[in-house]
Amino acid sequence: MPEQLVTVERHGTTVVLTLDRPSALNALSRALVAELAERLEEAAADEAVRAVVLTGSAKAFCAGADISEIPNMTGASPLDTLPFDRLFDTVATLRVPTIAAVRGLAFGGGCELVLACDTAVAGRSARFAVPEVRLGVIPGAGGTQRLVHAVGKAKAMRMLATGAPVDAEWAYAAGLVADLVDDDQVLHRALELAGQIAGNAPRAVAYAVDSARRANDLPLHQGLAHERRNFLLALGTSDAQEGVAAFTDRRTPAFTGR
Numbered sequence: 009m010p011e012q013l014v015t016v017e018r019h020g021t022t023v024v025l026t027l028d029r030p031s032a033l034n035a036l037s038r039a040l041v042a043e044l045a046e047r048l049e050e051a052a053a054d055e056a057v058r059a060v061v062l063t064g065s066a067k068a069f070c071a072g073a074d075i076s077e078i079p080n081m082t083g084a085s086p087l088d089t090l091p092f093d094r095l096f097d098t099v100a101t102l103r104v105p106t107i108a109a110v111r112g113l114a115f116g117g118g119c120e121l122v123l124a125c126d127t128a129v130a131g132r133s134a135r136f137a138v139p140e141v142r143l144g145v146i147p148g149a150g151g152t153q154r155l156v157h158a159v160g161k162a163k164a165m166r167m168l169a170t171g172a173p174v175d176a177e178w179a180y181a182a183g184l185v186a187d188l189v190d191d192d193q194v195l196h197r198a199l200e201l202a203g204q205i206a207g208n209a210p211r212a213v214a215y216a217v218d219s220a221r222r223a224n225d226l227p228l229h230q231g232l233a234h235e236r237r238n239f240l241l242a243l244g245t246s247d248a249q250e251g252v253a254a255f256t257d258r259r260t261p262a263f264t265g266r
């Protein structure tokens with residue numbers, strides 16, 4: 009029986025996935041990457057799930073790619089898909105919002121996992137780095153792209169070119185994470201945020217999250233057209249009608265997700 013590398017917990021409409029390879033600071037082996045992708049896809053296939061929280065066990069979020077497995081990657085054809093493309097594409101395009109809950113270090117692919125999520129909560133012990141240059145490589149799971157979008161070119165280049173870690177305060181001030189709380193409140197805050205997302209009209213949230221994600225990928229004029237289409241689609245939902253009616257009636261809306 010292969011060891012379980014990802015634990016799954018259900019908290020209402022939120023699924024919490026915990027990287028559970030503490031002996032290697034949750035370093036991403038091929039086995040862990042494959043198991044995490046499967047758990048994410050299972051969560052997204054459940055219509056009752058409205059958000060996914062990604063977190064790490066023990067003192068680390070994730071120390072990045074398992075360095076012992078990197079030599080197996082050398083010589084790969086430039087046309088090959090990388091063994092972790094499926095995981096990061098799944099995180100970045102999941103049907104429901106993804107929230108990274110970070111305590112301890114998120115280095116390399118671990119930092120890239122945080123960046124692939126829709127938002128993130130950090131504890132005061134959190135540290136972020138893209139130290140790939142110190143291994144003679146560069147980030148390969150979106151770090152050179154998403155980090156610039158998250159913190160801006162100057163701060164991204166400081167991290168990318170030096171590989172030096174930044175602390176939780178710096179990450180929060182730079183916009184790499186949305187919330188900074190005490191370590192023992194990280195999961196609580198992530199679940200609270202997930203609950204707030206689930207409480208809103210789920211379809212409208214899906215439109216909003218999809219638009220926010222596309223904003224990362226599309227030139228502005230295409231992003232605005234995408235937002236306009238989603239806005240008109242959202243207007244046509246019964247949730248939008250219920251939201252307007254509830255405001256008028258001074259009552260809490262009863263959203264159905266349709």
Ligand SMILES: CCCCCCCCCCCCC[C@H](O)CC(=O)SCCNC(=O)CCNC(=O)[C@H](O)C(C)(C)COP(=O)(O)OP(=O)(O)OC[C@H]1O[C@@H](n2cnc3c(N)ncnc32)[C@H](O)[C@@H]1OP(=O)(O)O
Nearest residue numbers: 032033035036071072073074075077092116117147148149
């Ligand atoms: C690249 C393809 C690989 C194919 C496999 C598929 C996985 C795909 C992953 C997706 C991302 C790929 C793209 C990404 O951009 C590339 C990377 O992420 S490269 C790796 C970047 N990470 C690092 O460089 C961090 C390396 N670790 C450290 O610098 C230090 O461990 C630390 C994080 C600063 C912590 O230091 P300490 O607190 O002193 O702890 P230790 O060093 O003693 O570590 C404890 C224990 O954990 C083991 N370990 C730590 N990090 C890794 C790691 N990245 N890979 C494997 N093992 C790791 C360390 O060896 C210790 O184990 P022990 O020796 O006690 O058995």
